Amino acid sequence: MMMLPVYLTLLCGAVAMPFPSWINETTLCANGQCNKPNSMYERIADIQPGYQWNDAGGYCGSWATQRAVLSKGAWISQQQVRDHTHNCGGHDSEILSCNIDEAWKNLKIEYDAFDFNKEPVPQTAAYAKWLKAQLVQGHVVAWMIMWSGQDYPIYNLVPPAGMYGHVEPVIGIQSNHPLNDTTVYDDDVVVHFTDGGVNTVHRPISTLPCKWAGMGKPADCGEYSYGVGNPYGFGWAAKGFTQDPKPYQLAALKIQPWEREPDTRSGEKPEPLAGTLTAYELTPGATYDIYRWDSVKEAFTYTNEYKKITFAATTDTYVYTDDKSFMSEGTTYYRVVKA
DSSP: OOOOOOOOBOOOSSSOOSSOTTOOHHHHTGGGTTSOOOOSEEEEOOOOOEEOOOSTTOOHHHHHHHHHHHTTTEEEOHHHHHHTSOOSSSSTTOOOTTTHHHHHHHTTEEEEEOOTTTSOSOOHHHHHHHHHHHHHTTOEEEEEEEEBTOEESGGGOOTTTTOOSEEEEEEEEEESSOTTOOOOOTTOEEEEOOBEESOOEEEEGGGOOOEEOSTTEEEEOTTSSEEOOSSOOOEEEEEEESSOOSOOOOEEEEEESOSBOOOGGGTOOOOEEEEEEEEOSOOTTOEEEEEEESSTTTTTOOSGGGEEEEEEOSSSOEEEEOSSOEETTSEEEEEEEEO
């Protein structure tokens, strides 16, 4: 699939600021991370990067959730993500490892999560294997990363909670080995956004683990400014949606404007968004319906009032541009199903 860009980062943790004081854009793009490497095989979700809200600890977990579900054909406002869970230690309902499951379940997101509570530590190898397995299936992963130099845990939480300072969407993987090979190779590359820019970052999977000296001590991620998977790994892979009784086609949503969602928390007014849905893996000659729901409660109620169009596939993909916009502060779900 085609890949869109990202780069610039926001801290999402104990303090909200454009960058942690020890990080700048030069270090974030060091070692060629902003340049796409040449690999024989890849699977990368065709979704858009952009900027999170920087209020109340940072909305990185909400933004990573939002971008993950775009890859499955839905739009969810950053505030809606927080509104569907509880406060477990951050700024109001800031998305952390202790409340993201509740948010995703309440938003009807079907997902697979790395079991950081039960996996023996260090979790480096197990996490890398889990992460690769999700990415080769085309699932976007919301991962929680450590900043090099930041003390952990954040918010006086008890590990494994609080062993991260930022959340990002990981959108794909590159490898010099066939993607059905489950072995994790040192030169496998994970591809991710940062929640704060329009470039894409590529990171060898073998370079991800950081070191941590213990309670209240900073992480050391070596020559990199961030890392994951040591001693704990955090990841939630968006697979689709629950409470959906029908088999459905893979579909991804793009929006216009796409770069920034109006920050209603800071008083900005929401705006209408135009949606373009691309359906994949269609059977030429088959007939499909596209449905749209504009609330979590209504989602996946297959009645005619929610049907947008019926079309006959001529190729294995179909692009649908919705003639009706939806508001940025809400939730909108699309589904492509056989008629």
